[in-house]
Amino acid sequence: MSKIDFDVAHLLAGSLVLISFLELYQDRLYSLLNVYTLHALTLAASVAWQAFVQDAPHLYITAVIALTFKAIVIPVALHRIIVKLGIHRQIDKVVGSGSTMLAGMGLVALSMVVMLRVTQEADPLAREDLAFALSVILLGLLMMVTRHNAVSQVVGFMSLENGLVLAATGAKGMPLVVEISIAFSVLIAFIVIGIFLFRIRERFDTVDVQALDRFRGERR
Secondary structure, three states, X not given: OOHHXXXXXXXXXXXXXXXXXXXXXXXXXXXXXXXXXXXXXXXXXXXXXXXXXXXXXXXXXXXXXXXXXXXXXXXXXXXXHHHHHOOOOEOOEOOOHHXXXXXXXXXXXXXXXXHXXXXXXOOHHHHHHHHHHHHHHHXXXXXXXXXXXXXXHHXXXXXXXXXXXXXXXXXXXXXXXXXXXXXXXXXXXXXXXXXXHHHHHHHHOOOEHHHHHHHHHXXX
8 A cells, every 4th residue: 555545545534533523613503514514525535545445346335325325315304304494593502612622632532542552453544544433433422412402413423423434444344235234224214313303393393402301301
């Protein structure tokens, strides 16, 4: 593997981590969805590059799946859900952006220390990509726990899943049947989440999960 192959792979994986931070910083739903689209596009480019570097043609199919579903279908569907639910507003956060970003940097540092230490015998490209992937996963989890709005939590879940795909492709790829199964599982999960959001809106007139906690307290 040439140095340029190595550098481009890490540039794309590192860009996913950077874009995850941009997602954490967003305070409006439309901006968050636009950044998530960029996140998915970067993932597709990263998977395609891994396909080239590893000489693994089946990973090109994974890249096309990521481009089609993650960068086009899901963002368009989420935009339509936002329009249907009428939730054009800022995202309510559990903590401020500054504290969230600091927590995110701590998680990235933890990911690098832990993953690089436990994968010392692995291929250099794979071990560093796995460290980036774990960072993306933890930043997705952080987004889910620091947002009140259910739509932004869905974006956090999708970003987390992007990290899982990055980890799988960086570790010399997955069998094609597994990749296709994961893609359809994510699509089905997204459909279920969409239905769930509409049911929340109909029942509570909001998609703020704090409202669910208040309602649960009133019924006790």
